[in-house]
Every structure is written in C-alpha cells, then in structure tokens.
Amino acid sequence: MGVVVVAAGLGTRLGAGMPKALVALRGRTLVEHAVTAARDVADHLVVVAPATHVTRFEELLPAVTVVAGGAERTDSVAAGLAAVPAAAQVVLVHDAARALAPVALFRRVIAAVAGGADAVVPGLPVTDTIKAVDSDRVVTATPDRATLRAIQTPQGFRRAALEAAHSGGHLATDDAALVERAGGRVVVVDGDPSAIKITVQADLTTAERLLDTPQPSPSLVVLGGLPGSGKTTVAQALCAARGFAHVRVDTLHQALADAGTLDAAEIAPYAGCMAIARDLLAGGCSVVADSVNPVVESRDGWRQVATATGARLLEVEVVCSDRDVHRRRATTRVTDVPGLTKPTWDQIQARHYQPWRADLVLDTSTAEVADLVDVIRRELQ
Ligand SMILES: Nc1ccn([C@@H]2O[C@H](COP(=O)(O)OP(=O)(O)OP(=O)(O)O)[C@@H](O)[C@H]2O)c(=O)n1
Numbered sequence: 001m002g003v004v005v006v007a008a009g010l011g012t013r014l015g016a017g018m019p020k021a022l023v024a025l026r027g028r029t030l031v032e033h034a035v036t037a038a039r040d041v042a043d044h045l046v047v048v049a050p051a052t053h054v055t056r057f058e059e060l061l062p063a064v065t066v067v068a069g070g071a072e073r074t075d076s077v078a079a080g081l082a083a084v085p086a087a088a089q090v091v092l093v094h095d096a097a098r099a100l101a102p103v104a105l106f107r108r109v110i111a112a113v114a115g116g117a118d119a120v121v122p123g124l125p126v127t128d129t130i131k132a133v134d135s136d137r138v139v140t141a142t143p144d145r146a147t148l149r150a151i152q153t154p155q156g157f158r159r160a161a162l163e164a165a166h167s168g169g170h171l172a173t174d175d176a177a178l179v180e181r182a183g184g185r186v187v188v189v190d191g192d193p194s195a196i197k198i199t200v201q202a203d204l205t206t207a208e209r210l211l212d213t214p215q216p217s218p219s220l221v222v223l224g225g226l227p228g229s230g231k232t233t234v235a236q237a238l239c240a241a242r243g244f245a246h247v248r249v250d251t252l253h254q255a256l257a258d259a260g261t262l263d264a265a266e267i268a269p270y271a272g273c274m275a276i277a278r279d280l281l282a283g284g285c286s287v288v289a290d291s292v293n294p295v296v297e298s299r300d301g302w303r304q305v306a307t308a309t310g311a312r313l314l315e316v317e318v319v320c321s322d323r324d325v326h327r328r329r330a331t332t333r334v335t336d337v338p339g340l341t342k343p344t345w346d347q348i349q350a351r352h353y354q355p356w357r358a359d360l361v362l363d364t365s366t367a368e369v370a371d372l373v374d375v376i377r378r379e380l381q
C-alpha cells in the first residue's frame, strides 16, 4: 500500500506566513498529524513538501520519503506518485490539510478499493442547498441535494487507474475527477466529520475542538448463525462500507488445521479470534466477528472482549429463513478460505446451536445485503 500525503500548498487562505502543513495544531504540525494515521496503513509513505522546505520536512518526518511538490495540487500528487515504489499496486492520496482524518477512514477506503473500484473517495452528505451559477452570478441549476456529497481525502486508487488519469496532463481539484474524466469507476464511501480541510483560521479552532473531543469507542459486531446463513457475505459488505476489520473463525480454523495444531474441541480458533479482536479494538479499530457462535460460552467470550476493550457491542444473529435457499447455498457455495471443507447440508441441520437472544436478527433470504448492512449501521449510530 502506497500513501502520498500532499503538503506542498502555500496556505494562502490560512495566511499563517508559512506553508500550511507546518502550522502547529496543539503542539504538532499539520503534516505530522496527517502522517500519524497514514503511517498505520502505509507500506510506502511519501510526503510532498514545498520545494523550499524539503529539508525541514525531512527533519520533522524521519524515515519518510519527502519529495518536492509543484505549482498545483495535481503536480504535487504526480511528484509523490512517481516516488511510490512500483510494488505498491494500490495508492492512497491524502491532503495534509485534512490532518485529523482517522485511521478508520483510511481503512474504509482501502477496503472499498479491494472491492474492485478504480477509485474510492470518502464523502459526506451536504446540508446546504447547492446552486450552479454562471459568470454573471445567474443560477443555472439547483442539483437535487440527495445526489450530492462533499468529498474528502484519503482517496484510494488502483495505481494503474491513477497513473493513467494523471498521464492525460489535465488539472483537477481532486484526483478522482481525473479518473472520472478518463472513464474510470469512482465509488463513494462514508466520509468522516473529523476529516475537515483546514483552509481558514476558523478551521484551526474547529480542529482544536475535535482534538479535545473524546473519540467514540470502536464497535464489535458479533455475527452468529448456522453455516450457509450468509454471515460472511454480511461481514464482507460491512467491512467494505464501514471499514470494520473482519475477524473470521473459519480462516483461523483452517490455518491451525494446516499447521497440525487444531484441537479436537475446536476451541482454539475461537480463543485466537477473540485475542486478535481484543488487540484490534484496543487499537481503535472496529471489528466484525464472523463465526457460528453456537453456544453460551462463545457468546460470553465475545461479550468479555467488548467489556475488556470498552467497545460498543452489537450481537447479530444471521438466519436464512427460506429452507430451500439455505440448502441451495449450503450445497453450492465455494469458500475463499483455501483448503477449508464446508459442512454438508445434513451436517448443518444436525449442528448443535443453542437459542440466542441477539440484539438483531437479520434474514438474508428476505433482504438485500446492502439493506442489512444499513440496519447494522443505524443500530450502531
Ligand atoms: N501546489 C500544491 C497545492 C496544494 N497542495 C496540497 O493539497 C492539499 C489541499 O490544498 P489546500 O487545502 O487548498 O492547501 P493550500 O493550497 O496550501 O491552500 P491555499 O489555496 O489557501 O493556498 C493541501 O494539503 C496542500 O498542501 C500541494 O501539495 N501542492
């Protein structure tokens, strides 16, 4: 994963008498704030500095590649992109001016790029009515607000799509616009209110307030249900839409089996997943736990993970109430966990599964996955 943080702007509108990225916010420069989240996801991190301040940036950001930017933001992105090693096939572009964009937002964008889009941008619904005007200030259009989003960074790209878009020699206020122009598919994921662009003095005050506001605790969504009910499909959709980390018992089960260390009672995959989930939640990352979760003991185990980390817990039972659909899925599905043997329909029916009073019951045979993800999202709000 390559991340380019563009920080070569002059900050004219902020008027601080120095490049905006070097302005301090609660004792650290904006570029240091921006790089904190970027470091968490980057294998290759490139910061683009004003040509006059490259050495200052290198001093501030040890172990980061610093290159000189250009006259326009597009030029600076191109300079940063050229410094990302070819091995990075996915590249994020982030504004240092959006210094407080959280890691969860980076992860949300990355998950959506992995889902297959050429470009992914975070966006928030707009609350004002937006009008298009001509050079005489005459209104030419009032687009339907429901179709509009205010776009943020980090923006994520398949590297080939970003390079092709930049090769056209056009300028744009964001890189996704270049991909759109080149005919690429750009997808919007939920933005984050913390990712404001610090442009004028008042934004610095807002940013200070954001830093002083405790961040909401991460969420632990515990899915459970019989094999073939649709848990993994729901979990993957939640990860793509909301940047959750997917902790999946099937994956650890097979890894332990491959290593010859799977215990007969098959407790180790659950214990291992709970330990991993605990670490992720403690690091501020929301988790969707994907397992059959069949007994009181496993459900209690997940509750303890939430209690230990202060995570918001949501227990969700996934069912497939249409027996024919369930049987068809169980007999035709192909797993993406190499080597994993899926249970047969007879084994699924005979599976020990204690009744569970989960917070939500989602039926994958009567609703679209996107709608089910929306139900989870609303419940967490
Ligand atoms: N030639 C440029 C112009 C902008 N940027 C970066 O692009 C991001 C978004 O730009 P903006 O917030 O408009 O910053 P400035 O260009 O510095 O602001 P101003 O227009 O007020 O001078 C910022 O992180 C900025 O450093 C850049 O790297 N190179």
Ligand SMILES: C[C@](O)(CO)[C@H](O)COP(=O)(O)O
Pocket (backbone or CB within 6 Å): 073, 095, 150, 151, 152, 153, 173, 174, 175, 197
């Ligand atoms: C990339 C961006 O932050 C998305 O909102 C924005 O377009 C940058 O614009 P600017 O004119 O360089 O501030």
